[in-house]
Amino acid sequence: MNSLVITRTGTHLTIQDFGRFHYQHLGVSPSGAMDQRIIKELEKIIPLHHNQFIEFAYVGPSIKVKEGSVKVCVGGNCNINIQKNNGTQIICQPYKSINLFEGDELNIHNTIDSVYGYIAVEHGLGLDPCLKSFSTDTKAGIGSINRPLKVDDTFEILKDVSSWDLLSMPNPAYKKETNFKVHPGPQLQFFTDQALQSFISSTFTISAQSDRMGIRLKGEAILSSQSHDILSEGILPGSIQVPSDGQPIVLMRDIPCTGGYPKIAILNGEDISKISQLPPGSQITFDLQTIY
Amino acid sequence: MYFKGINSYGDRGMILDFGDDSSKSISLEVNKAFSSISNLRLPLLNIIPSFNKIVIIFENSEIRDQNKETITLEMSDIKFQSHKSANKTWKIPACYDESFALDLKLIQRLHQITKEEIINLHTSESYYTYYIGFMPGFPYLGDIPSQLITPRLATPRIKIPARSIGIAKNHTCIYPKISPGGWNIIGQIPFDIFDLQNPNPSLFLPGDKVSFYSVSNKEFQQIQKKHFSINELIKEYSS
Numbered sequence: 001m002n003s004l005v006i007t008r009t010g011t012h013l014t015i016q017d018f019g020r021f022h023y024q025h026l027g028v029s030p031s032g033a034m035d036q037r038i039i040k041e042l043e044k045i046i047p048l049h050h051n052q053f054i055e056f057a058y059v060g061p062s063i064k065v066k067e068g069s070v071k072v073c074v075g076g077n078c079n080i081n082i083q084k085n086n087g088t089q090i091i092c093q094p095y096k097s098i099n100l101f102e103g104d105e106l107n108i109h110n111t112i113d114s115v116y117g118y119i120a121v122e123h124g125l126g127l128d129p130c131l132k133s134f135s136t137d138t139k140a141g142i143g144s145i146n147r148p149l150k151v152d153d154t155f156e157i158l159k160d161v162s163s164w165d166l167l168s169m170p171n172p173a174y175k176k177e178t179n180f181k182v183h184p185g186p187q188l189q190f191f192t193d194q195a196l197q198s199f200i201s202s203t204f205t206i207s208a209q210s211d212r213m214g215i216r217l218k219g220e221a222i223l224s225s226q227s228h229d230i231l232s233e234g235i236l237p238g239s240i241q242v243p244s245d246g247q248p249i250v251l252m253r254d255i256p257c258t259g260g261y262p263k264i265a266i267l268n269g270e271d272i273s274k275i276s277q278l279p280p281g282s283q284i285t286f287d288l289q290t291i292y
Numbered sequence: 293m294y295f296k297g298i299n300s301y302g303d304r305g306m307i308l309d310f311g312d313d314s315s316k317s318i319s320l321e322v323n324k325a326f327s328s329i330s331n332l333r334l335p336l337l338n339i340i341p342s343f344n345k346i347v348i349i350f351e352n353s354e355i356r357d358q359n360k361e362t363i364t365l366e367m368s369d370i371k372f373q374s375h376k377s378a379n380k381t382w383k384i385p386a387c388y389d390e391s392f393a394l395d396l397k398l399i400q401r402l403h404q405i406t407k408e409e410i411i412n413l414h415t416s417e418s419y420y421t422y423y424i425g426f427m428p429g430f431p432y433l434g435d436i437p438s439q440l441i442t443p444r445l446a447t448p449r450i451k452i453p454a455r456s457i458g459i460a461k462n463h464t465c466i467y468p469k470i471s472p473g474g475w476n477i478i479g480q481i482p483f484d485i486f487d488l489q490n491p492n493p494s495l496f497l498p499g500d501k502v503s504f505y506s507v508s509n510k511e512f513q514q515i516q517k518k519h520f521s522i523n524e525l526i527k528e529y530s531s
Contacts, residue, residue, distance in 0.1 A: 024338035025326070026486075026494040027428040130488055140428050141469070142488060183302045186345075231314055232425060234340030234347030236305045258342050258425035266302035269352070 002068030002157040004121070006149055007105060010059040012212070013149040015125070016118075017051040020133030020142075024257050028142060030237065031135035032253050034116045034212060034276035037174065038075040042120040045073045045097050045167050050124025052134045054149070057115050058279075060108025066154065069101045071161045076117025077171075079109040096168035099161065113176070114277040122162065125155040137254050139213065177274050178284045180267055185240060186233075187262035190224040198222060199264060200288050204248065208280040212254040215275060217284070221246025224262055232258040238267035240286075250275060293372055294318045294344070295325070298364060304356050305349045308367065314343040316435065319422045321372050322346060323379075323499040328370050334359050341423050341498050343432075379499040380530040381418070384466075384481055386457055386504040387512035388414075392480035394449075399442055399459075399476055411506050413437045414457075414478065419464060421500040429468035429486025431496040436464050448474035455481050457504070482507075482515040483525060490522045 006013070018039070019032030033039045039053050054061070060078055073096065074080050080092040085103025092098055092106075094117075100106060111117050127134055127144035136143030145153070191199070204219035228244035235241070239251045241261040248264065252272065265288060267275065278284065294317075296309040308325060310318050326341040329348070335355055340347045348363070350356040388411045390396060396407060405413075419433035426432075436459055444460045449472060452458070456467045458475025465475055468486040481504075485495040496502065507515070520528060 019337075021337040023428075023493070024340045025424060025498065027424050027426060027430050028493075030338065131493065142428065183300070186299065186301055186307055231312075231343045233307075233342040233345040234338075236302060236347065236349050238302060256426070257340065258423070266305075269302065269304050 002070050002160065003066040004070060004125070004155045004157065005064050005066045006061055006151055006153045007064045008062035009149060009151055010056045010061040010108065012055070012057040013061050014055050014136040014138065015127065015134050015143060015145055015149070016053050016055040016136065017134045019253070020131055020135050020137075023131055024234070027257050028131060029137050029140060029254050029257055031133070031137045031212075033118065034253055035076075035118075035273040037172070037273045038116070038118050039120070041095065041169065041172055042073055042075045042118060044169055045095060046071065046120040046122050048122050048124075048162065049120040052121065052124035052127050052144070054119040054121075054125075056108065056117050057111070059110050060117055061149070062105055062107045063119070064105040065100045065102050067102060068157075069099060069161055070157055071097055071099055071122040072106065073097045073120050074108060074117065075120070077112045077114045078117050079112070081107050083107060093168075093171070095171050097166050099164055099166070113279070115279055116276060121155075121157065123157050123159040126157055127155075139254060174274070174277070176278070177271070178278070178282065179287060180271050180275065180284065181287045181289050182240065182265035182267055183289055185263035185265045187230060188264060190226045190262040191222065191264055192225045195222050195225065196264075196288065200286055203283045203285055206278050206280050206282045206284065210280060212252055213256070214252050215250040217248045217250065219247070222248060222264065226262075228261060230260055230262055232260040235259040235263065236266065238269060238272045239263045240265045240267070252276060294321050295367055298360065298367070301347060303353045304351065305347060306356060306360065306363075308346040308348070308363075310344040312344065316420050318344050319420065320499075324372055324377070325367060325370060326498060327377070328366055329363060332362065332366060334362065342425065343422055377499055379497065379501065380526070381501040382496070382503065382530045384502060384504050384529060385507040385511065385515055386415070386479045386481050387507055387509055388479040389509045391509070392453075392456065393478045395445070395476035396478055399440070399478065402442060403439060405439065410440065410478065413440050414459070414464070415504050415506055418501045418503040421496050421498055421502060422463075423498045424494055424496065427468060427471055429494040429496070431466060431500075431502065432463055433465060433502050434463040436462055442476050444474040445476060448472055452477060453480065455484065457481060480512070482512045483520050487522045492522065495522055495525055
């Protein structure tokens with residue numbers, strides 16, 4: 001038997017995978033890792049991850065091997081060290097697999113100039129899927145673990161490490177993007193040319209009130225000439241909705257399944273991962289593609 | 293026919309547009325299209341019906357574009373006139389006792405009607421399930437009798453008890469679990485309507501018909517004690 005225990009949670013520690021699909025018509029959000037590029041990258045290093053990734057935001061957790069041994073890999077831009085069972089300390093790098101033995105403690109510090117990071121564990125964390133996904137949606141209380149992880153949460157990994165060989169990939173060092181090409185939203189016509197002009201010429205600041213549901217922006221108010229209240233309709237991650245205060249919200253992975261605010265634009269699907277990594281205070285701009 | 297056409301929604305989504313209004317006949321058409329497209333078993337990630345739209349998302353823009361023609365063809369083939377459907381008709385026990393009906397007094401004052409009249413009105417109609425949204429398993433039912441039409445609470449409640457029956461504008465609903473919310477609460481049902489352990493987790497589906505019948509607090513407690521599963525509820529309360 002091999003087991004891991006959480007000894008320090010860091011912030012917003014949850015289990016995530018590539019998303020929970022086919023249930024949004026029943027009010028279930030897709031959820032999934034905020035930055036899907038990283039878990040795809042970790043897949044190359046820990047192919048037997050069983051879709052059970054640990055996601056952290058800003059500050060990573062400490063995880064100790066209670067019994068046996070496990071192979072893990074951390075993804076993201078963060079400092080990592082291991083407190084070995086013999087008292088020594090080793091500095092580690094992300095995107096390099098790490099063998100951990102009984103008593104070893106993996107410590108992940110703050111994410112550097114980014115928000116989210118991930119841990120993949122070989123053979124997964126011994127969890128059962130919930131509605132065909134391991135992702136946690138804390139607002140709806142859905143997931144193989146339906147809440148954020150806590151200290152003393154213990155995971156039993158039934159299979160032993162397949163090989164002690166270590167694998168590493170170059171750190172992808174994703175370029176930080178702050179200008180996003182967006183597609184017209186379903187309610188583009190709710191906004192005058194002047195409002196659209198100010199949407200694409202303004203700089204918006206990412207607010208600290210952002211989370212897995214949405215990134216709140218602060219900037220010049222973008223007001224609809226028609227209404228900020230529409231009949232609720234299905235919404236997709238990446239949509240930029242504008243409530244009556246004119247401050248846009250970029251909807252993220254824990255999206256409400258339907259929404260009643262007009263959507264001025266929507267990001268490219270792949271940019272959802274990119275924007276998720278911009279810390280509060282970051283300044284961004286939008287470039288509206290005219291594809292119609 | 294209300295269907296207006298298909299628009300892109302970002303690089304991997306599309307919206308089927310049924311206009312800007314909301315009515316039961318529009319919703320019947322939406323839900324007919326929803327079940328027809330669902331039955332095509334296309335490689336889509338989510339298909340989300342609402343009052344007058346259907347949003348579909350695919351893995352990427354190539355798959356979206358490859359399937360657009362199939363969906364367009366299906367929409368031109370659907371016989372919106374025939375109302376044959378696989379939907380269920382539900383008769384749901386509801387307790388309207390003061391202990392559950394947190395806003396009954398407010399509605400009595402607003403409409404100058406008695407508690408009995410509210411119960412008679414709310415149980416008089418067979419409601420149509422427009423769609424499921426807001427939270428897992430939450431049905432938007434309607435339309436309620438015009439004498440009961442009530443605006444949402446000016447200040448939403450922070451915690452609405454699970455299984456509460458609400459009314460707002462011309463709709464009625466059931467809260468599957470404890471939640472913040474702004475609907476006026478008029479009663480409670482004695483069982484859960486969303487079960488994560490079931491592969492079909494939601495008791496209600498878009499297009500289902502739902503009516504309520506009034507039960508005493510004692511009957512309510514008795515049903516509650518049975519802890520029905522979704523499959524048992526289907527046998528017991530639907531046809």
